[in-house]
Amino acid sequence: MELEKLVHIAGLIGEPARIKMLWTLMDGKAYTATELALFAEVSPQSASAHLGKMVQANLLKVSCQGRHRYFSYARDEVAYAVEGMANLISLQKDKLIPATKDFPFRYCRTCYDHIAGRAGVVITDRLLMLEYLVEKGDAYAMTAQGQTFFKDFGIDTDVLLKLRRPFARPCLDWSERRSHLAGSLATAIFEKIITEDWMRKVQHSRTLSITAKGQLNLYETLGIEI
């Protein structure tokens, strides 16, 4: 019966360790059982049991690589469900959070080693609009103007292009449901933005906060108002 299934799925997602794991996986990356155990603060045995249940329920899928087993979402609907829950947390009755509706995490955060959230999407949009990057298949290619821009920005793209790692590719942003920039270029931009103190990492969180300096410079270099 339908209702029984709903109860089952809700029960799976509602367990602390499991929702923590699901939250960790929101960046779209695959993680090993051990990594997820650490994030969820449970023992490897517990994690294994939890992960098994979620695979069973087709919430997660596993890809085996040697002695590692990488877990990730089995389908987009899982991310939407988790997002649906996350959207509930900002506006509790006893809210201490001020005016802004979007909690900072969605607004501006890291996704592995690059900028995600609204800020990530806006920057990516802008780089495309200014034709510093263009879509090419399922990746982004740099234009001549782009090369000049990034050089001025302080990024040596020649070095990046020689790396094995993908240079610039889209990464689906769950909160925006649109793509932001990933790859070695995205990492370089992120590092530059941090070292120049345009943004700051918030401790023990993937949240980023934008500095006044950053606001000014993002406007001057890319015409972005955040």
Next chain:
Amino acid sequence: MELEKLVHIAGLIGEPARIKMLWTLMDGKAYTATELALFAEVSPQSASAHLGKMVQANLLKVSCQGRHRYFSYARDEVAYAVEGMANLISLQKDKLIPATKDFPFRYCRTCYDHIAGRAGVVITDRLLMLEYLVEKGDAYAMTAQGQTFFKDFGIDTDVLLKLRRPFARPCLDWSERRSHLAGSLATAIFEKIITEDWMRKVQHSRTLSITAKGQLNLYETLGIEI
């Protein structure tokens, strides 16, 4: 911290009795504690405790009327979150369900006393497109052509218009995220469709199934193919 809140909310939604109550409330109506206790198959005391927690977390709101306390969603986000979970149930690995992606409940169901789901939205769209109804403020008004159509259809709109109850108004459909028709006209249409055996109620469920006769007639009267 953000993560703790997510764990809390997910835990609230993940409990069997609570998700059953939340599911019941998906039709947008308000229900008393006793009704919700029945739906969730728990004692009134348990239900009261569960409801208290959900009100506390601002998932539900209460409106008091005499000795009754009516519970309903505190905000749309709750419906989206529940919907997000429901979207996960159809495609489990061990699925027994055949081809159709949308499970019947979403497809065609009752919402209180009228037709909701995909079918409800399609019928409403068609009535507007054929200009039998037109939007008027936050309600629908019947046109002259509409009057003729409903008369041929076997509905005495003169009687309906004299009732206190709203004649025709939009009702947000959670699964479609669009409006379907509610009000006395919607009820009359629903009753007509049932008595003419165009659709049948599925026992102990809000699901409706469309008969062959219904398919034919919906096509002939409204040009709808379902």
Next chain:
DNA sequence: TAATTATTTAATTCTAGAATGAAATATATA
């Protein structure tokens, strides 16, 4: 007014299911 119905509260019991501990399996590395 008393009796009835709706709901909540508080104290206690109970249990599903998570955590734990010990051991097995499987892959990688030296």
Next chain:
DNA sequence: TATATATTTCATTCTAGAATTAAATAATTA
């Protein structure tokens, strides 16, 4: 080959939180 690491399995223990029991509160009806 032996050793270390990653992960799972199983049997057992433990506990958060749901259910229960009993009683209080509050509005409604007779």
